[in-house]
Amino acid sequence: MFNHKEIEKKWQKFWYSNKTFKTSSDDSLPKQFILDMFPYPSGAGLHVGHPEGYTATDIYSRLKRMQGYNVLHPMGWDAFGLPAEQYAIKTGNDPRDFTDKNIATFKRQIQDLGFSYDWDREVNTTDPNYFKWTQWIFKKLYEKGLAEIGYMEVNWCEELGTVLANEEVLNVDGKMVSEVGEFPVIKKPMKQWVLKITEYAERLLNDLDELDWPESTKEMQRNWIGKSIGAKVDFKIKDHDLSFTVFTTRADTLFGSTYCVLAPEHDLVQFITSNEQKLEVEKYIEFAKGKSDLERTELNKDKTGVFTGAYAINPVNGKEVPIWISDYVLSTYGTGAIMAVPGHDQRDYEFAKKFDLEIVKVLDGDISEEAFTGDALHVNSGFLDGLGKEEAIAKMIEFLEENKVGEAYVNYKLRDWIFSRQRFWGEPFPVIHWEDGTVSLVDDKDLPLELPEMDNIRPTGTGESPLANAKEWLEVIREDGVKGRRETNTMPQWAGSCWYYIGYILNEDGYINPESEHGQKLLKKWLPVDLYIGGAEHSVLHLLYSRFWHKVLYDIGVVHTKEPYFKLFHQGMILGTDGLRMSKSRGNVVNPDELVESHGADTFRLYEMFMGPLEGEKPWSESGVDGARRFLERVWRMFEFSECTDEKVLELDKVYHQTVKKVTADYDNLRFNTAISQMMIFVNEVYKIKKLPREYAVGFLTMLNPIAPHITEELNEKLGNDILAYSKWPEYDESKLIESTIEVVIQVNGKVRDKIKVSAKASDDAVKEAALTEKVKSFTEGKTIVKVIYVKGKLVSIVVK
């Protein structure tokens, strides 16, 4: 039995005090930037899911160091956010203390696992020295015209007097209510900072192609960006000097447009509603405010809507068509208005059937039961009659452009990013609103703009953040006597996580100015991130927002790669022993502390990597942990019973070289479970032979070191060698892997019937000949052999009739 407590503490202390894993400033070595998604340090501490990805990157980092790379492998804290805010409001305590305490726990737990982080580069998003640069980037966005104030809809709860996160809103009978108290929640437009990510939509879409990311993640981002090519069409409103624009991908069906629908929030609704309809329209707008987008669109089974009393003029045929409002049209997609073509759009079809609106067939397909949305020749469409879809779309756009009533247009589902939160615990905006109506930014030399000390953080009841109560901080006076008020919104948690990979690079005992010569040198050296591992739950939002900021920084010359993260990998979730997601309420959360205490960090790391493929979801198992420990015990004993000899042990040649080959390839491809099983096979062989040549002993310890760094360093030290952390990665000799005889499977009509051993050098014909064994013949007898297929070195397939 080895004493994990002693060994692990000893090596952790050694690495920490020697700064073994400090990033080298040596520019001659090739670099590897290996990054984890940094955690939100919750009050519950680390759970066993966190170290899964961290172990993977740690193995990879240790491998790359031994392969001669200069490795940057840092860790930090995404420490702003909702839970600390809620804790502060509930208890009256300062979120800073709470956050610092949680970080200390997380850090201790992570360090107990022996990860090879360069702790000199630790970042913390709530550290003013860090968020100084978050604010600086915001200023750059503002100066580039990418940050604007606009009225955007938020979840407003009148009773609670506060804006709620989607997470805090429940759906009861299709209505939004607060999680706390079940009070009504409505969509209410409020002044918000908005980042114009849509201006980058096309680049965010196109540059996905050059990334080594899971195809599924790229696909999700593509779908999220949601590019659709179509046209804008202008509709004049009868008896008003007003018009509105719709976006459509099927401009060719314009002759079939028999009504239009505006989103209930559409600006025009108030101007065009007739007196007779006014009451009903207002009632409907109220009704729609209480529904979430999801309920309004995808979950919407029963269409609702109200006629406004106004008519639009169809620009292609001059027909007067009624204008309705309905919640299935969203103000946030396209132009917030649609031309309804009930014959050829299913939602419009359902709506028209329900409200008995005219349906005109303009494509030659069956519309008796449902809308026909395919490609067919046009009918009832004037100059489009007889044309197919593509041709007709092109011709219609030509008509629209010639008559100045529309144009070709590309629409994205991607929406601009609401970048403000009505909260205390976030980065303050470096913005002052002056009483003369102007807005100015805080000067660079006055950054960071820190959060005020507040005795009691509480909601204001007006929808403003608790910062509105911090009078001294809030109110400023300009030299000319004009009064101003600081922005009371704060930035969302995304802000700090959008650029933290850059933070690590710049953090050399304080943050280097990214535009300085030294900062530039560092950024050019380290970017992009070579490997980024984190959960699939970040597939779209974090990764898309972060890519957007990176592109902006690229445009202003701060960074020099188009993309931040070159290779991305998602680790799967670790489930509870019951196969369900770990959660406090289920009581199935496993905390690593007890296991590290009882089994040791090496066992923990080994078990997590052996559980299954990194990307898969896997349930936790106690007995599996014991098995992992048993393997390490077996390794420990292997060095006790086997003579460590300087002689060659020919029986081990093949399995050793196989192991080097497989482990090297598997580590590189993040397939740790199969690498471990190969090392187990090697150990099993040594147990049979009871001899271990020195060269193979060191090679084996080197290979196991990235997974179980403490025990391998200890064994290696006992052998009298220098530390493994920077030793040379073993190489394999292909010639040792060649077999002289091979086993070939013989199939008859696809079923395995016999196996033969043949010389590796045997000719194809000789193998085919040898395949006709007595047993095989009993299956081919009385039948004609139609075909014989030989797959080299693997099988012979005989087809009979």
Place this chain on the structure above:
RNA sequence: GCCGGUGUGGUGGAAUUGGUAGACACGUUGGAUUCAAAAUCCAAUGGGGUCAAACCCGUGCCGGUUCGAGUCCGGCCACCGGUACCA
């Protein structure tokens, strides 16, 4: 609902390009060791069938392509992640 994923023995999983399904572990059973036990070492272990073999069945379900399908195609089912203010 929409987008993306997953489904293989009693259990975790392996099979990297269509070529021996179940590597390696866990568990179980048997043996060795021990006064005895734990630990350790060795062996067996998908299901049916058989004294043993032969043989049959088997990768969520239904169908297809192929000499050959866990792998490719079509249609389902179940579960998981995301769905823009949890991050």
